[in-house]
Amino acid sequence: MNAFSTLSFSLLLTLLLTACSSTPKGPYGYTDRYQQALTSAPSGHPVDSATIDRFIAFFNPLDANTVPTQIDTIYADPLYFNDTLVTLTQRDELAAHLQATAEGLNSMSLTVNHIIKDGSDVYLRWVMEARFSLLGSERLSYTIGISQLRFNAQGQVIFQQDFWDSSQGVDQHLPVIGPMTRWLREHD
Template structure:
């Protein structure tokens, strides 16, 4: 009974949150556009910067993150992975460490890299292994990261473009079945 009440309360909160977002509310696209104006990167990207970024995410590892995230990201940043937005490196570091601790494994495989002025784009495939309700599950998603670097070779702008419902959301209780059902319509 407790579980049913909890489930109903969660669904109600999610429905209310969904209704609270109107087409007029800016969402993260407004934050992205603002950051594009404010966070100008340098050209060319300093040597080794891109390699350090890629190494940080493949595989994701809490010990490696603690040791190297400060080299990869500047203190003041714009970071959005479609699930969270951060403006300070310490906030991102805490988030990434929690993520690393929750995952059994995560790897990025870079498929393509291209540059346009001060932007660097990485097309990737992300494979993750994680445990939900006592069962290990896997996820494979595609995405693109847009990066900008400062003169020291640190990331100052990081925007991910990916469909989280193809990755993590589909494995979550309550949300997962709804996400899978919505994806099945024509």
């Protein structure tokens, strides 16, 4: 590493560590939004396996051609959606987010390993596989996560909170951010 790279990395690391060293005064980002949405969202309705299978199929694979044609049957409007990257409350915002995600990736799919039904909440434990091009080469990312879902009487998702660590997935492949998150993970 040359002197400029070392200095740049040191300055960036110092900035990040300084930013992380103080305790912010609430609200605490998506944690507060999740807690509020969890208590204010309508109770979900119990769903059958076909409804859950339809939801899973929507993401297998996530396809830019099917997002606009299927979003209305999968998601209600309004809704609560948080995938740890964005929090959205309108179906058209979610459609735009999913469309951009599908167009930005070579492919993305979920393998659901376990389904838990707890009253009106459904939890899916999954592995996401994403393929994308970065700096002229294809990258593959595997990430584990859990989605908490609530459905309305029509079988549409009214509440979705994804729990996953983006630094273990796509972020680790990004220039500057990737090496930094890998270094921090190895030195915690």
